[in-house]
Every structure is written in structure tokens, then in C-alpha cells.
Amino acid sequence: xxxxxxxxxxxxxxxxxxxxxxxxxxxxxxxxxxxxxxxxxxxxxxxxxxxxxxxxxxxxxxxxxxxxxxxxxxxxxxxxxxxxxxxxxxxxxxxxxxxxxxxxxxxxxxxxxxxxxxxxxxxxxxxxxxxxxxxxxxxxxxxxxxxxxxxxxxxxxxxxxxxxxxxxxxxxxxxxxxxxxxxxxxxxxxxxx
Ligand SMILES: O=P(O)(O)OC[C@H]1O[C@H](OP(=O)(O)OP(=O)(O)O)[C@H](O)[C@@H]1O
Ligand SMILES: O=c1[nH]c(=O)c2nc[nH]c2[nH]1
Numbered sequence: 249x250x251x252x253x254x255x256x257x258x259x260x261x262x263x264x265x266x267x268x269x270x271x272x273x274x275x276x277x278x279x280x281x282x283x284x285x286x287x288x289x290x291x292x293x294x295x296x297x298x299x300x301x302x303x304x305x306x307x308x309x310x311x312x313x314x315x316x317x318x319x320x321x322x323x324x325x326x327x328x329x330x331x332x333x334x335x336x337x338x339x340x341x342x343x344x345x346x347x348x349x350x351x352x353x354x355x356x357x358x359x360x361x362x363x364x365x366x367x368x369x370x371x372x373x374x375x376x377x378x379x380x381x382x383x384x385x386x387x388x389x390x391x392x393x394x395x396x397x398x399x400x401x402x403x404x405x406x407x408x409x410x411x412x413x414x415x416x417x418x419x420x421x422x423x424x425x426x427x428x429x430x431x432x433x434x435x436x437x438x439x440x441x
Contacts, residue, residue: 249285249286249289249424249425250370251282251285252282252285252286252402252403252424252425253374253425253439255270255273256268256270256284256345256403256425256427257436257437258270259273259345260272260365260437261359261431261434261435262430262431262435262437263432264432266377266405266407266408266430267349268403268405268427268430268437269352269354269430270403274312274374274402274403275308275374276313276376277400278311280315280336281309283311283312283316284315284318285313285318286312286316286351286400286402286424287312287315287316287318287319287320287406288313288319288358288401289406289422289424290316290319290320290370290372290424291316291319291320293398293400293419293422294320294370294397294398294400294422297368297370297397297398298368298371298397299320299321299368299369299370299397299398300323300365300366300367300368300373301323301325301326301362301363301369301370302316302320302323302324302325302326302365302369302370302371302387303327303328303358303369303370303371303372303389304315304325304326304327304328304371304372304373304385305327305328305329305345305356305358305373305384305385306327306329306330306383307329308325308331308373308374308375309327309373309374311326311327312372312373312374312402313372313377314326316344316370316372316400324362326358326362326363328352328356328357328384328385329356329357329358330345330347330355330356330357331353331354331355332357334402336357336359337359338359338360338361338398339349339359339360340357340359340360341357341358341359341360341363341388341391341392342355342356342357342358342360342388343356343384343387343388344356344384344385345380345381345383345390346348346380347380347381348375348377348378348380349377349438352402356384356388358388358392360392363388363389363392364392365392365393365394366394367389367394367395368394368395368397369389369395369397370397370398370399370400371385371386371389371396371398371399371400372400372401373385373399373400373401373402374401374402374403375401375402375403375405375407376399376401376403376404376405376406376410376411376414376421376423377404377405378410379409379410379411379413379414380410381400382399382414383409386419392410396419397420398419398420398421398422399414399419399420399421399422400401400422400423400424401421401422401423401424402423402424402425403423403424403425403427404421404423404425404426405426405427405430405439406426406427406428407427407428407429411423411426420423423441426439426440427439427440
């Protein structure tokens, strides 16, 4: 998606440790017009698929998933929580996921009330790096008997391999930008065509 690639080049910063900082528009301050355009793109890509629910993971996927839902008939958005809470009651699907930016393992929890075998799920997230977060979400869908219809990602870091592993497993992964390489010294970013 040209608009997203241009924005990453303009406002993104390459950090050491394979980190692309895009917090000016994607995952701290949020450009909702851009999010809306991203939702449009995913709706085009996944047109023809039945989507009953969008599933994401806190925190950064939530805003993007909510904007995307407007383009999928206002389906409900469920976000997996990364901590237990007195607000989480009843039976739950749970797994654990290693967080790329927080450098530690988190529980990942969805209430059984909000995911079941009738659901046709679109997974949405801001980043796809090693694929840990998505594997956690897929595990929860399998536990619920829900079908994963596709995966929409804003920024995939192709050089970390998570996206290609998911494609090899047969998942329809639509990443709106795929960073092929990035250099923290020069700031240069190249995208996959
Ligand atoms: O493919 P992966 O290696 O799993 O990396 C991608 C995940 O990393 C980030 O989550 P993180 O927990 O780092 O931050 P967040 O709380 O801002 O969403 C991002 O939001 C994705 O969920
Ligand atoms: O802001 C972010 N930058 C990244 O490079 C990244 N990788 C996974 N999650 C990420 N979040």
C-alpha cells in the first residue's frame, strides 16, 4: 500500500535490534484516516470471504482492528488480553505469547463468550515480525473451533520470517507493507514489491 509505505519512509525511524519505530502514526499516536484506508485495502483483499469477527491482541492492534471493522459490516472486534483481570470472568481460552517490544512472555486470554465454532475470523495486527502474536491468536481460534479466514497486517518485517512461515502453512496473509531490509545507521528502508 503506497500510502503506508510513504508514511513509513517519512515518519518512521529505524532503531537497533530490528525495531521500526512508527509511533507517530501507527501505535502510539494514531492516524485514523490512514487506519480507515488500511481497512479499505483489507476489505478489497478479503472480499468474498465471510468474516463474522475480527480478532486482535492488545494493545496496538485494537485501534486498527476497530477501524477495519467498519469495512467488514461492523463485525465485532475482540481483542485478546495480556493480563488477568477481575473484569475477566467465566471460561477462557488462554495461551502465552512472547512480546517483541516488551521482551517477556505474556498470557493471552479471550473469554469463551466471545469466540466460538461458528466464527469466521479475520486476524488483524499492527506488526508481524517473528509471528509469535499471530501464532497465539491462531491457537485460541483452534481451541474455540473457529476458522481463520485471513490475516491483515499493517507492517510485516519480512526479514524476520514470521509472515512467510504463516503463508507456507496456507494462511492468507495480507500485509499492507513488507519491510525487506532496514538499516539503523543510514535509516534506509526497502520494501518487498
Ligand atoms: O510477530 P511478533 O514477533 O509476535 O511481533 C508482532 C507483535 O509485536 C507487537 O506486540 P507487543 O507486545 O510487542 O506490543 P504492543 O503491546 O504495543 O502491541 C505487535 O503489536 C505485534 O502484536
Ligand atoms: O513498534 C514496533 N516496531 C517493531 O519493529 C515491532 N516488531 C514487532 N512489534 C513491533 N512494534
